[in-house]
Amino acid sequence: MASIMVACSSNKKPIATDTATEVAGSEVDFKIEKSGAQLWGEVCNRCHIAPSPADYNDTDWETISLHMRVRANLTEEEITKIETFLKSAN
Amino acid sequence: MGIDQLYQNLEKMKKLLMTLIILGLGSSALAQTYNTFEPSKTQFMLRGYGHTGFEYLDTGGEQESTFLGATFAPIFLYKHSDKLMFEAELEFELEGNELKTGLEYADVMYVLNKHMTVRAGKFLLPFGTFMERLHPAWINRLPSRPLGFGHDGIAPASDIGVELRGAFDLGGPKMNYAVYVTNGPRIKDGSEEPEEAGMLDFGYYEDVNLAKALGGRIGLLPLSDSSMEWGISAYTTNSTGAEDSDYKEVGAFLWALDLSYVKSITPLQGVVDIKAQYNSSNVDTATYYEIEDGISEPYSFDNQSSSFYTQLSYRPIMSGSDFIKQLEFVGRYSDFNAPEGAEWEEKSTQYAFGLNYWLSWRSVVKLSYQTTKMEGGHDSDGTTRTNGLFVHWAIGF
Secondary structure (H helix, E strand, O other): OHHHHHHHHHHOOOHHHHHHHHHHHOOOOOOOOOOHHHHHHHHOOOOOOOOOHHHOOHHHHHHHHHHHHHHOOOOHHHHHHHHHHHHHOO | OOHHHHHHHHHHHHHHHHHHHHHHHOHHHHHHHHHOOOOOOOEEEEEEEEEEEEEEEEEOOEEEEEEEEEEEEEEEEEEOOOOEEEEEEEEEEEEOOEEEEEEEEEEEEEEEEOOEEEEEEEEEOOOOOHHHHHOOOOOOOOOOOOOOOOOOOOOOOEEEEEEEEEEEEOOOOEEEEEEEEEOOOEEOOOOOOHHHOOOEEOOOOOOOOOOOEEEEEEEEEOOOOOOEEEEEEEEEEOOOOOOOOOOOOOOEEEEEEEEEEEEEEHHHOEEEEEEEEEEEEEEOOOEEEEEEOOEEEEEEOOOEEEEEEEEEEEEOOOOOOHHHHOEEEEEEEEEEEEOOOOOOOEEEEEEEEEEEEEEEOOEEEEEEEEEEEEEEOOOOOOEEEEEEEEEEEEEEO
C-alpha cells in the first residue's frame, strides 16, 4: 500500500511540497493542501482497510465514492480529491 | 446435421457478419466506437458480503459445536447522477433449517449541496458508529458483535424515515452531522413475551402511533490527519406504545458516545485501531404484568440500560515478512446492564481475543476466543459463563 502511495504521489503535481515552501516564505496563515493519495491513505482506512485503486474501474469508483461520501459523511473536498486519485491510479 | 456441416455454416455466418460490419459501419467508425467508449450515466453495481465458519460453545458446561450456514448479503448500488443514488441490502441467512431473509436497508439519497445530503427510506441509523459503519462481517474485526448490539440489544440499528447529513471542513479538523426522523420503536408490553416486558423493539418497523423518533449524531475529527473521531448521538421519542394502549405515554431517551482512532505508527511498525462506544437507554417507568399461578401481578422497575465496548487492534503492516504483514491482533471488552427488577435483568461482561489473517482488504479469516459472564438474563437465573471458539471467514465483494 505504501509503495502505491509513493508511486502515485510521485506522478502527481507535488502540491504539498509547493505549498509548504510557500508557507515558509510568507506570513500568510496558509493551510497545507493534501493530495488525493494522502487523503486516501488517511480517510479510507478509518472503518475498513483502504481498497487499492486497482480494485475497481473508473465507473465503479464514481459509484463507490458517492456511496462512501454519504455513508462515511466525508467532506466534498475529501471525496473529490480521493476519487480523482483513485481514478488516476487504477 | 453433421459437425462438419455445422462448422461450415458457422464460418459462413461469421464471414457474412464481418462483411456487414465493414460495409455498414466502416472500419474507422468501428475503431472509434471502441476508443470513445463512454460509460452510461446510469451506473449499477452489485456488491455485498458473506461469511461462513465454525463455532464451538461451552455454556456452563454444556457444549455445542457447529459449522455455520453461510450468510449472504447482496448490496445493490444504483447511481442515477452525481447527486442521486439508491442503495439496498438484502440478507439471507440459514437459521436452523429455515432461510431467514431481511431487508437491511433500502434508501434513496440526494446531495442537496456541499454540506447536506438527504436520505429517505429504511437506513442504518447513525446512533454511535458500530451498526452503521462497523458491523459488516468483512469490517468487524471479531466474529461476534459487542454486547448491547444486535438481537435484544439496546442500540437502535435501522429504521424507516428521513435524514439530513453532511460534513464541514474546519480548516484541518472536520465535523460531520446527521439528524433523522423515523417511525421509532415499539415497547414490548409483555402480552406476547412476558419475560421481555419493557424492552424496546427497534426491529418493529411499522409505526404503532403518531409519535415519531427524532435522533442525530455529531462527529468531530479534531486532528488534521483524520485519525481520531469523537461522536455523540441522541435519540428520543414521546411514545413507544400503540395509540390506544396503556403504554402510549411511555417515552424513551437514548444517547451514545463513540470514539475511533486509526493511525499508522512507525515505531510500532504497524496500524493501531481503537474503537469504543457507550450506549445508554432510559425508558419511562410503566406498569407491566406478571402471571403467577393464574393471577396477574402488576410490577414496575426503573427502565434504564447501558452497554459499552472498547476494541484495540493492531496490524504489523510495516513488517518485512509478507505473512506477518497480513496478520492482525484484536482484543475487545464489552459489558451490558439491563434494568434491575425487569424479567430480563442482566449484568454481563465479555472479553474477546482474536487473531486475523487478511487475504485482501475485504477478505479475512478470523480466529477468536470469547468468554462471557452473565448474571441473570431472561433465560436463566444466577451466573452463567459462556466460552466460545470461533473461526469465521468473511468476504466483501
